[in-house]
Amino acid sequence: MLKGFKEFILRGNVIDLAVAVVIGAAFTGVVTAIVNNLINPLISAFFKASDLDNAMIVTLNNSDIKFGAVLGAVINFLIVAVVVYFVFVYPLNQVKKRAERLRKKGVVEPEAPITELDLLTEIRDLLQAQQSPPQPAGKHADPLP
Structure with missing residues (x-):
């Protein structure tokens, strides 16, 4: 057990998940700062409210419906999604595309470590070259009888 x-x-x-949680928690502080110091002052200017939680409130039968709070949550989500996409997802996709193009061309980056697959491929090619002697020019491997 x-x-x-x-x-x-x-x-x-x-371990990757733990790192992602820590980064996410740190990123929450950045998003909160953007909302509190940029978005909320803009909202104050337009809606005469201190933040989105106090903007666009509709009272119905003594119950407050806070459309501003929902809008604030959507804005926070979009900020997080935009930053995650452009800081993490897009650059990693570009790196993967570049690596795929290089692999298709048969080019290995100089910094890339040599893998077991690279060594086995090289050994196979050397063994094939030793087993089949080169044919003289103009002669075919299978002469006609």
Whole structure:
């Protein structure tokens, strides 16, 4: 039971997830600062309210319907989505596309470490070259009888 838990904790995905949670928590502070210092003052100028939670309130049967609070949540979500896309997703997709193009061309980046697959491919090619001697020019491998 403990062995399975240890394998689960040391799995790469769990560590990546933990890093993502920490980055997400730090990013929340950035989004909050943008909303409090940029968006809320703009709203104050347009709606005569201190923030979105106090803007666009409709009272119906002594109940307050806060359209501004919903709009604020949507704006926060869009800010997070835009930053995550342009800071993380888009650059990583570009790196993956570039790596795919290089792999298709057979070009390996100089900084890229040599993998076992690279070594095995090189060994295979060398063995094939040793087993089949080069044919003289103008001669075919299978002469006609």
